[in-house]
Amino acid sequence: MSPRALNSLFLHRPGTLQASLRRIRALAQKELYHILRDFRTLAIVILMPIVQLVMFGYALNLEIQRVDLGVLDYARTPLSRQLISCFEGSRLFRVFSMDGSAEEADRLFRLRRLQAVLVIPPRFGEEVERRGFSTVQLLVDASDPNAGTLIRDYSRRVVAGLASEKTGSQPLLDFRPTILFNPDLKSAYFFVPGIIALVLVMISALLTSITVAREREMGTLEALLATPVRPHEIVVGKVLPYAALALVDAVFVLAVGVLLYRVPLRGDPLLLLLLTAIYLATGLNLGLILSTVARTQQVAMIMAMVTTLLPTLLLSGLIFPIASMPGWLQALSYLVPARYYLLIVRGILLKGSAWAHLVQPSLVLLGMSLLLLAVSARRFRTTLEV
Amino acid sequence: MRAVGFLVRKEFQQIRRDRPVLGIIFVVPLLQLLIFANVLTTETKHVKLAVVDLDRSRLSRALATAFSNTDRFRVVGFTTDVAAIPSEMRAWRVQAALVIPPGFQSKLVRGESPALQCLVDGVDGNTAAVALGYAEGILSQFLTEYARREAANAELPAQPIRLEERMLYNPDLSSRQYMIPGLVVALLTIIPMLLTALSFTREREMGTLEQLLVTPLRKHELLAGKLIPYLILSYAELAVVTTAAIVVFRIHVEGSLVLLAGLGLLYLFTTLGLGLFVSTVTESQQQAMFVAYFLIVFMLLMSGFFIPIPNMPLLLKKLTYLDPMRYFMAIVRDVFQKGSSLPSLLPDVLPMTAFGLAIFSLSVLKFRKQLG
Helix, strand or coil: CCHHHHHHHHHCCCCCHHHHHHHHHHHHHHHHHHHHHCHHHHHHHHHHHHHHHHHHHHHCCCCCCCEEEEEEECCCCHHHHHHHHHHHHCCCEEEEECCCCHHHHHHHHHCCCCCEEEEECCCCCHHHHHHCCEEEEEEEECCCHHHHHHHHHHHHHHHHHHHHHHHCCCCCCEEEEEEECCCCCCHHHHHHHHHHHHHHHHHHHHHHHHHHHHHHHHCHHHHHHCCCCCHHHHHHHHHHHHHHHHHHHHHHHHHHHHHHCCCCCCCCHHHHHHHHHHHHHHHHHHHHHHHHHCCCHHHHHHHHHHHHHHHHHHHCCCCCCHHHCCHHHHHHHCCCHHHHHHHHHHHHHHHCCCHHHCHHHHHHHHHHHHHHHHHHHHHHHHHHHC | CHHHHHHHHHHHHHHHHCHHHHHHHHHHHHHHHHHHHHHCCCCCCCEEEEEEECCCCHHHHHHHHHHHCCCCEEEEEEECCHHHHHHHHHCCCCCEEEEECCCHHHHHHHCCCCEEEEEEECCCHHHHHHHHHHHHHHHHHHHHHHHHHCCCCCCCCCCCEEEEEEEECCCCCCHHHHHHHHHHHHHHHHHHHHHHHHHHHHHHHHCHHHHHHHCCCCHHHHHHHHHHHHHHHHHHHHHHHHHHHHHCCCCCCCCCHHHHHHHHHHHHHHHHHHHHHHHHHCCCHHHHHHHHHHHHHHHHHHCCCCCCHHHCCHHHHHHHHHCHHHHHHHHHHHHHHHCCCHHHHHHHHHHHHHHHHHHHHHHHHHHHHHHC
């Protein structure tokens, strides 16, 4: 008898719902034993997301703290000293006076001792009476364009401040920026929810991607095949224990974010947990699909990493705003589950968004999750029959 | 020596047969390069702006037009209800709102400096700060034009001190020029390390390492035979990725490519050594993956690749000196952008070499000891 015929003999045997549930429970139990027995992996699964969040949350600080500014003052006039003290008085700059030439600046840039050099020309200030203005030069190490832009903008503000002090002119407009939800513009508020989204999808996809590949590698998939268990039962039975594990992870990670990084939880925690579960389901189902494609655990894991880590990091809006990307990448970003989850988790934590605000991303996420589940159950049937 | 050659050939055959691995080595990095080159931009565009025009005058409309004419902002709606803005922000429909108060035009004309409020969603602090900067720029341009056109008698604030900026090494302020060389380093770390670690653990898992041991191969021949293929592959990868960066993505190289190639070879001792090290502390490929992944995340984080080291808290700053990637990251960026030569790179080259030698010899010793 061909394997296919054997399959249909077992898999299409009529069964009650109760029997089906029993089989699912047995499978889930078996999978749970697998998880609990492999202590090292379990420890990694629980600890890895937390350690990552702690590391990232601590290190991910894109606010530039201090800029080492060298000053070449060729003028040595009261005005030049006043300008230097304006730079010294700003929060950003640490001022070092230099002597020598502009070539010295290049050497110090190369050694990364200085990030900017202010060159005050001789006779600085004397031209103000004659020409109406005087020029100072700012050399910026712009190899990191972000830092370069910040240094430039900050210096402009310092110089403009001194200039308006000199002229005593009144502004035409009174511009009043008000920053909502994160008035101190803390990086952690933005990145901690982002890292949560990243580690959750990675861990959930990794978890399930290994399961089927392992059974295949060890030859136990064929043993499973000989039992009366149906493909969709295998899918559910395999996902459930990992879903529970991933949810535990999620609670831990969210707790670390709120307790350690003081990220506010302004919305409804239950809503957050519910929508997080949907997000986890997309990751788990994705991992399941990958495991049906990959022949070995190694390939399954690498695929899980490639399909979750990079798209989530680059295309979800975690670091780089989607609206600034070229059109084809924006279109791709609609396929990344984290794109929707980020709106949810940042919304609920930081803005206190309610269900009414998040209907659209939540429904898209739910749809994705169901679609992935359907695909994985289908793929499962075909892999089992081959 | 011939034995080593056979082993190298065996390893290459194994790699050639394993299609996904080849894809991981050559296709994935190029895709990453493509996406990175397009994603990485310091420019903030299309910030969703709501205009709350409570004045409904000619000047208030002109101001709104000034905002909608740039690609920095995308005006998503006009409203007169300020109270609705936070709720719109909660639903992610609006990122910023410009509130033009009643009497804006008349006050401006009388020179009474009307208050102009700008509400910004601060969740993405970086975007918020940049957007506010743009808003100030647009406003000052609007006021200059207004003063020039409509109030010829009103005197513009004079600017007695002018700042002349020179942005060195990256005059276009291009993020690509900064990040793509960094990505080359990241790829040259991740892939050699993963491949080496997995190839050794696989042999161990399958029991074929012991089979190799009973052959007349000596231990150092075995090691060389397994490592050389990955050294060659990683080096090929460096060549492919760098070529793509220069030819396809038009990354400008200021310094010497020969220097880069030489130092790249030196760095590979570190990454291959780390891969070997991972394989000696793990039992299965799965564990090796996890440990390697963890190491990679740590190294990436501490290398200055995307988080500038000067921004870090002091403790982390000190920790970065333990990250061999930190040195190579600085070297590659300096060679690409500043055109630095070996003498000025020595402060990074020396610790990198020391790390490479230490890691490589330690893992070789550990491996040999394990083989008994």
